[in-house]
Amino acid sequence: MGATVIKIEAPGGGDYARALSPELFALINRGKQSLALDLRKPAGAGVLRRLAHDADVLIESFRPGVMDKLGCGYAALRGENPRLVYAALTGYGQTGPWKDRAGHDLNYCGYAGVLDQTGTAAGPPAQCGFQIADLAGGALTCAIGILAAVIGARASGHGCLVDAAMLDGTLALQAVTLAHSTAFGVDPQRGHDLLTGGLPSYAVYRCADGKYLALGALEPKFWANFCRAAGRPELARKTPQPGPAGEPLRAELAALVAGKTRDQWETLLADADACASAVLTPVEALHGDQIHARGLVQEIAGKPAFGLPLRFEHAATAATAPAAKLGADTDAVLAAAGYSAEQRRRLRDEGVIT
Numbered sequence: 168m169g170a171t172v173i174k175i176e177a178p179g180g181g182d183y184a185r186a187l188s189p190e191l192f193a194l195i196n197r198g199k200q201s202l203a204l205d206l207r208k209p210a211g212a213g214v215l216r217r218l219a220h221d222a223d224v225l226i227e228s229f230r231p232g233v234m235d236k237l238g239c240g241y242a243a244l245r246g247e248n249p250r251l252v253y254a255a256l257t258g259y260g261q262t263g264p265w266k267d268r269a270g271h272d273l274n275y276c277g278y279a280g281v282l283d284q285t286g287t288a289a290g291p292p293a294q295c296g297f298q299i300a301d302l303a304g305g306a307l308t309c310a311i312g313i314l315a316a317v318i319g320a321r322a323s324g325h326g327c328l329v330d331a332a333m334l335d336g337t338l339a340l341q342a343v344t345l346a347h348s349t350a351f352g353v354d355p356q357r358g359h360d361l362l363t364g365g366l367p368s369y370a371v372y373r374c375a376d377g378k379y380l381a382l383g384a385l386e387p388k389f390w391a392n393f394c395r396a397a398g399r400p401e402l403a404r405k406t407p408q409p410g411p412a413g414e415p416l417r418a419e420l421a422a423l424v425a426g427k428t429r430d431q432w433e434t435l436l437a438d439a440d441a442c443a444s445a446v447l448t449p450v451e452a453l454h455g456d457q458i459h460a461r462g463l464v465q466e467i468a469g470k471p472a473f474g475l476p477l478r479f480e481h482a483a484t485a486a487t488a489p490a491a492k493l494g495a496d497t498d499a500v501l502a503a504a505g506y507s508a509e510q511r512r513r514l515r516d517e518g519v520i521t
Contacts, residue, residue, distance in 0.1 A: 198487030203494030288358025304337030
């Protein structure tokens with residue numbers, strides 16, 4: 168059974184964002200319909216309320232209270248459709264002293280303690296190359312909430328407000344960090360704990376060609392397999408230790424890995440069952456054998472696009488149509504909602520739709 172989802176978006180800015188805009192727009196909006204509607208005009212808010220009457224889900228990411236001021240907040244739309252699931256995705260949530268603060272991924276990661284844990288022991292906190300808070304803490308957390316609420320609405324006939332905050336979701340991802348703090352009574356130190364390079368057997372090492380190998384041999388069996396495949400079986404007798412006790416082994420591993428290129432290590436360790444892998448660039452990753460076999464990169468309009476990272480039995484997961492231009496489906500969506508050609512012309516003349 169399909170669902171009707173309304174997503175409310177506001178335009179972004181910035182020179183870098185504008186440079187990325189065409190490619191990013193094409194990647195994340197493929198297969199969607201686009202309706203351009205000015206909610207600042209009363210007639211525009213009226214159109215949204217009418218569309219919400221038959222919708223399953225509405226998603227918006229304005230700061231708290233903005234949609235209420237526009238006459239399209241949860242209370243107003245719930246009156247139109249009691250089973251509507253209204254998802255509000257914000258930086259800090261609908262409540263609390265920070266709810267009206269501005270923020271970006273870097274800020275949410277900073278407040279959640281993630282940024283402090285990212286990087287090397289000798290260096291400052293390192294910025295991640297993808298948006299941990301925006302995507303994992305925010306969008307994916309929000310999607311889980313929406314799915315749960317939709318199931319509840321279909322069972323009970325009553326929707327709800329899903330209050331998803333990027334800070335909340337990012338904080339909730341840190342189970343290992345919380346366990347460390349609880350067990351030892353102190354914050355884990357960047358570069359010294361289990362996941363940030365504290366163990367010689369779970370770290371990143373430079374290869375002969377300046378590229379890198381990711382060694383993830385946490386468990387004894389994987390550590391033994393790595394040592395054997397690397398031609399140093401005697402190293403398996405040394406238990407990897409954190410802190411100063413582990414530095415001699417780390418130095419041995421650094422010298423060992425530096426003796427071969429990244430691709431030589433990849434070939435040598437591919438079937439060793441050692442949890443060791445090449446560190447690929449993003450472009451290299453797109454052409455990986457596993458990525459290709461899973462169909463995770465597909466072509467739309469002559470350009471690469473990510474396929475759906477899920478598989479459903481008896482359902483196709485191929486890439487969909489290219490992204491629609493802004494407002495390309497305005498007439499079709501409004502016509503399906505019962506607006507006549509004359510009503511649409513009047514809305515367009517008033518600047519409510521484009």
